[in-house]
Amino acid sequence: ALRNWWAKLPANKREVFLEFIRRHRLKLLAGVGLVLASFAYYYFSHIQETPITKRRRFIAFTxxxxxxxxxxxxxxxxxxxxxxxxxxxxxxxxxxxxxxxxxxxxxxxxxxxxxxxxxxxxxxxxxxxxxxxxxxxxxxxxxxxxxxxxxxxxxxxxxxxxxxxxxxxxGLENISHQHIVDIVFISLLGFLWMFLPSDLIAAIGTAFSRFILGISFMTPxxxxxxxxxxxxxxxxxxxxxxxxxxxxxxxxxxxxxxxxxxxxxxxxxxxxxxxxxxxxxxxxxxxxxxxxxxxxxxxxxxxxxxxxxxxxxxxxxxxxxxxxxxxxxxxxxxxx
Ligand SMILES: [Zn+2]
Incomplete structure (x- = not known):
């Protein structure tokens, strides 16, 4: 929707919009920072210790x-x-x-x-x-x-x-981990899809991310x-x-x-x-x-x-x- 809206926007309106972003870039950056900070807060407030081994890990579910x-x-x-x-x-x-x-x-x-x-x-x-x-x-x-x-x-x-x-x-730790990885990948894929809107890109992107995830992260x-x-x-x-x-x-x-x-x-x-x-x-x-x-x-x-x-x-x-x-x-x- 964002991409379509941008494509339909007349050239002069685009310029006004870009000027608005330039003027408020600090506020916008602060907004992005706030989103990232709340994400970090969510992550760190869900850290729990394993019984016996006392290892700290992320748990998303009750x-x-x-x-x-x-x-x-x-x-x-x-x-x-x-x-x-x-x-x-x-x-x-x-x-x-x-x-x-x-x-x-x-x-x-x-x-x-x-x-x-x-x-x-x-x-x-x-x-x-x-x-x-x-x-x-x-x-x-x-x-x-x-x-x-x-x-x-x-x-x-x-x-x-x-x-x-x-x-x-x-088990709980595994699905929590999967949950956080899914959030990151879905956000990245959504962003990619905004510029390259094709189902094929989405399918390839998902398969590729799973593959990378498997070899670089989940296996170790x-x-x-x-x-x-x-x-x-x-x-x-x-x-x-x-x-x-x-x-x-x-x-x-x-x-x-x-x-x-x-x-x-x-x-x-x-x-x-x-x-x-x-x-x-x-x-x-x-x-x-x-x-x-x-x-x-x-x-x-x-x-x-x-x-x-x-x-x-x-x-x-x-x-x-x-x-x-x-x-x-x-x-x-x-x-x-
Ligand atoms: Zn085992």
Whole structure:
């Protein structure tokens, strides 16, 4: 409308208008400054601290608003997977429930653990190796993940990571972030569209902004959230007496299976979101936090850990794969 109005304006009127802008430019600049200042005020007045890690972050919505969104999302997930959900009495659902109960019982001192309505559902799909948690505390595990973990300690480590996402409010933080990015991009696109009014420009602009956003901003950001959930998850698992050494053992195993370990060429169809840190990095990072987690576990009256370090088990698996790969090189020769 602004562009059309300007195009239709006679030349002398345009000159009057431009003269008006020149004369009042200081006031106009002050106006723009005021808009930016109120935007900054909005942003900084919505900064909150994460529980446990005390990191400052922007939150745009109230927990009540988020709950409504959450309820809609939960219904949608149930609708999507309802034909594949295992019954609650199924051994797999019971197993996940048992591990989650142990995690929650060991962390009752955390306010956010008490505040959530926890539930677990197992989705019967062995081709997917994943688990996710809804911000409200509904945990979904794919049966492919249950096949992939060596024991309940590894399952506990993964579920502790998922529970951490929920208690740290990562879902709320994510949509708040998205909200602010949307405001900035929509304003920029609106401005661009004023000069180049074509639907194609709008479509290309949106796709381009999403692409730039994905590679430059959202990916490192979600990796940071993943690392935070790994760190908090390790401590939750330690307090609940799980064998915390299994976390780095699991991710090292994943690195080997997915071929990320440079010694191996073994290919696998295991896929993980690119927003997650690589399996190797994750394993190394968790290894670095192990001493502190073990100390925390020691202070929680847990029974002693098995003598054999699970990381040695994974190391043996790695050595075995190397041997098998070496033997494979000679076609038609059966080594005895
Ligand atoms: Zn995660």
């Amino acid at each position: 927990p009540e608003q988020f709950e409504v969104l959450n309820k809609l999302e939960f219904d949608q997930q149930i609708e999507t997977y309802k034909s594949k959900l295992l019954p609650t009495e199924h051994a797999d659902t019971q197993r996940v429930g048992r591990v989650v109960r142990q995690l929650l019982a060991g962390n009752e001192d955390i306010e956010q653990i008490k505040r959530h309505d926890w539930s677990v559902s197992v989705i019967n799909d062995e081709s997917v190796m994943n688990a996710f948690v809804m911000p409200s505390g509904n945990i979904f595990v794919f049966s492919g993940l249950l096949k992939m973990v060596d024991n309940d300690d590894q399952l506990g480590m993964i579920l502790a990571h998922e529970i951490s996402h929920a208690i740290l409010g990562h 950001y979600s990796k940071m959230l993943e690392t935070e959930a790994d760190e908090v998850g390790l401590m939750l698992a330690a307090k609940a007496c799980f064998d915390v050494r299994e976390a780095s053992a699991f991710w090292h195993k994943m690195a080997i299976i997915s071929g990320a370990d440079p010694v191996h060429q073994l290919q696998s169809s295991v896929e993980f979101l690119a927003t997650h840190p690589s399996h190797e990095k994750r394993s190394e990072h968790l290894d670095g936090l192990l001493a502190e987690a073990l100390k925390c576990r020691d202070g929680c009256h847990c029974s002693a850990l098995p003598k054999e370090d699970p990381r040695e088990r994974v190391q043996r698996m790695r050595d075995q794969i190397i041997r098998l790969n070496k033997d494979k090189n000679i076609e038609g020769v059966l080594k005895i």
